[in-house]
Amino acid sequence: MEELKWLVVDFFQAFAAGLLVGGTYGLMCVGLGIIFGVMRVVNFAHGDFMMLGMYAAYYLVTGFGVLAFLGPYAAPIVGAALAGPIVFVIGWLLHRYLIARVTGARVVSAEAEGHYSQIILTLGIALVLANGGLILFGSTPLSVQTPLSRESWEIGLIFLNQARTIGFLMAVAFAIGLYVFLTRSSLGKALRAAADNPIAAAYVGIDVDRAHRIAFGLGVGITAVAGGLIASSQSFQPYIGFDFVIVMYAGVVLGGMGSILGAFWGGLTIGLVQQMSTLVLPYQLQNTAIFVVFLLIIFFRPQGMFGRVWERT
Amino acid sequence: MLRIRSLNVAYGGLHALTDVSLEVERGQFVAVVGPNGAGKTTLFKTISGVVTPVAGEIRYNEHDLLAVPPAERAQLGIAHVPEGRQVFASMTVMENLEMGAYARNGRARWRESLEMILALFPVLGERRTQLAGTLSGGEQQMLAIGRGLASAPELLMLDEPSMGLAPAVIDAIFERVHQIHKQHGLTILLVEQRVAEALESCDRGYVLETGRVVLEGAHDTLMSNSAVRRAYLGM
Ligand SMILES: Nc1ncnc2c1ncn2[C@@H]1O[C@H](COP(=O)(O)OP(=O)(O)OP(=O)(O)O)[C@@H](O)[C@H]1O
Ligand SMILES: [Mg+2]
Numbered sequence: 001m002e003e004l005k006w007l008v009v010d011f012f013q014a015f016a017a018g019l020l021v022g023g024t025y026g027l028m029c030v031g032l033g034i035i036f037g038v039m040r041v042v043n044f045a046h047g048d049f050m051m052l053g054m055y056a057a058y059y060l061v062t063g064f065g066v067l068a069f070l071g072p073y074a075a076p077i078v079g080a081a082l083a084g085p086i087v088f089v090i091g092w093l094l095h096r097y098l099i100a101r102v103t104g105a106r107v108v109s110a111e112a113e114g115h116y117s118q119i120i121l122t123l124g125i126a127l128v129l130a131n132g133g134l135i136l137f138g139s140t141p142l143s144v145q146t147p148l149s150r151e152s153w154e155i156g157l158i159f160l161n162q163a164r165t166i167g168f169l170m171a172v173a174f175a176i177g178l179y180v181f182l183t184r185s186s187l188g189k190a191l192r193a194a195a196d197n198p199i200a201a202a203y204v205g206i207d208v209d210r211a212h213r214i215a216f217g218l219g220v221g222i223t224a225v226a227g228g229l230i231a232s233s234q235s236f237q238p239y240i241g242f243d244f245v246i247v248m249y250a251g252v253v254l255g256g257m258g259s260i261l262g263a264f265w266g267g268l269t270i271g272l273v274q275q276m277s278t279l280v281l282p283y284q285l286q287n288t289a290i291f292v293v294f295l296l297i298i299f300f301r302p303q304g305m306f307g308r309v310w311e312r313t
Numbered sequence: 314m315l316r317i318r319s320l321n322v323a324y325g326g327l328h329a330l331t332d333v334s335l336e337v338e339r340g341q342f343v344a345v346v347g348p349n350g351a352g353k354t355t356l357f358k359t360i361s362g363v364v365t366p367v368a369g370e371i372r373y374n375e376h377d378l379l380a381v382p383p384a385e386r387a388q389l390g391i392a393h394v395p396e397g398r399q400v401f402a403s404m405t406v407m408e409n410l411e412m413g414a415y416a417r418n419g420r421a422r423w424r425e426s427l428e429m430i431l432a433l434f435p436v437l438g439e440r441r442t443q444l445a446g447t448l449s450g451g452e453q454q455m456l457a458i459g460r461g462l463a464s465a466p467e468l469l470m471l472d473e474p475s476m477g478l479a480p481a482v483i484d485a486i487f488e489r490v491h492q493i494h495k496q497h498g499l500t501i502l503l504v505e506q507r508v509a510e511a512l513e514s515c516d517r518g519y520v521l522e523t524g525r526v527v528l529e530g531a532h533d534t535l536m537s538n539s540a541v542r543r544a545y546l547g548m
Binding site: 189 | 361362363385386387388393395399400401402403404411412413415416460
């Protein structure tokens with residue numbers, strides 16, 4: 001009887017851990033979802049923008065300590081939020097001067113060719129960012145220091161790490177904020193229109209290049225916030241982007257391409273699978289479990305779990 | 314209102330339009346007809362700025378249109394309802410109409426335009442929260458026209474609104490287009506392969522063949538032209 005009780009506790013503990021991690025994965029996936037799911041741009045560098053978000057948060061909070069005046073509790077949260085606008089600007093500039101050349105209305109007619117050049121270009125950007133990061137930031141694993149990561153809330157027999165819980169709540173808040181922006185605001189709708197049908201968007205007077213730039217900046221910025229949130233409960237180094245890019249693509253495809261909410265659920269699911277798999281599998285096989293679920297979904301439900309099919313067949 | 318002079322457009326080395334001149338006066342209904350590949354869509358795309366001409370001039374009111382960036386052209390009161398409808402498939406019917414009103418004029422007159430659009434196409438009101446990509450072809454065409462009207466345009470350009478639709482639906486669409494012209498006094502530039510329907514009610518028509526205007530004239534002139542009657546009207 002006692003044994004069964006601990007089995008149940010373990011289960012819920014893993015579930016809670018999965019949920020908390022999954023929230024930040026969900027936010028990451030939302031960022032990629034805008035770029036890959038909605039704009040159909042293959043961005044291999046997405047994980048590296050997340051890495052930039054982590055370092056942005058780190059330098060704001062710990063490194064230069066600009067945010068030290070906020071105290072040890074608030075600073076990491078504000079740091080993560082500020083990583084967003086910083087990486088937004090980097091993404092905006094990279095899109096303006098490089099990525100726009102292989103995306104947008106001009107390459108719509110040659111979709112396949114567009115994708116090849118996107119893959120090559122963003123892979124190049126990924127390598128430059130990761131190795132540039134190595135030169136600038138060094139290879140020592142870092143993390144954003146917060147007393148919260150050593151404290152937990154107890155709910156019955158379940159422990160909720162405070163840093164992760166707050167990260168989760170922030171991630172949900174950002175995802176909701178972004179969703180409201182994209183579905184309610186005029187600019188948000190214009191971004192979706194420009195991604196949906198660039199030529200028709202130009203006909204109604206939307207500046208498509210500008211819309212794509214903003215959407216790209218927004219996508220990498222949102223993922224950078226997720227990175228900043230994770231940075232206080234996980235150590236990182238400049239190559240961490242490569243690990244996460246897999247998680248993110250799996251989440252977006254799982255959630256159904258083109259659906260922002262779906263991308264969030266996709267990321268959440270990935271977090272759950274990853275943590276729950278530790279109940280039955282050795283720790284090292286966490287990511288294998290993600291792939292198995294990913295392949296199963298692709299096999300049985302290629303439109304994703306939450307994908308809406310809007311093309312009439 | 315719209316004055317095109319000796320327009321030349323080429324894709325790669327291939328000429329799609331050769332010395333095309335065309336005029337639309339305010340309040341007129343002008344039709345451009347011609348077979349597949351004649352260059353009708355190319356003409357529209359050049360007016361909207363998606364395609365850049367090799368030579369020629371397009372004047373719109375007092376503007377030199379070719380000097381105006383494409384996204385700005387919608388601000389001048391030109392609405393382009395593209396071939397194949399091109400609705401925003403992943404957005405709702407209402408959002409599509411709102412996007413139509415993205416230009417300044419459209420925003421300012423959103424309420425009246427919406428009322429007019431829903432009166433013309435009640436089905437759009439019934440389906441306002443449906444994703445545009447799941448509408449039927451006819452409904453999508455109505456939405457595309459509605460989106461064009463939402464910008465409160467001065468000039469409505471329609472590229473083959475009959476494409477791929479059943480005859481009954483085509484009749485309904487043409488009827489609405491006439492209504493838009495007659496009741497609301499909108500200037501209309503229509504491209505069609507369905508020559509009879511298009512020429513029937515136009516003020517002025519152009520026949521385009523392999524990128525050249527082979528015939529032009531007022532409604533009566535064209536309808537009584539023996540070449541037109543033989544080639545296009547089957548008489
Ligand atoms: N993007 C393009 N690249 C190369 N050639 C093109 C392109 N678009 C059109 N063309 C060519 O230009 C010519 C005119 O095409 P256009 O689409 O303007 O014809 P259309 O009169 O609209 O025909 P339809 O009635 O079939 O719609 C055709 O020969 C076509 O193959
Ligand atoms: Mg055409």
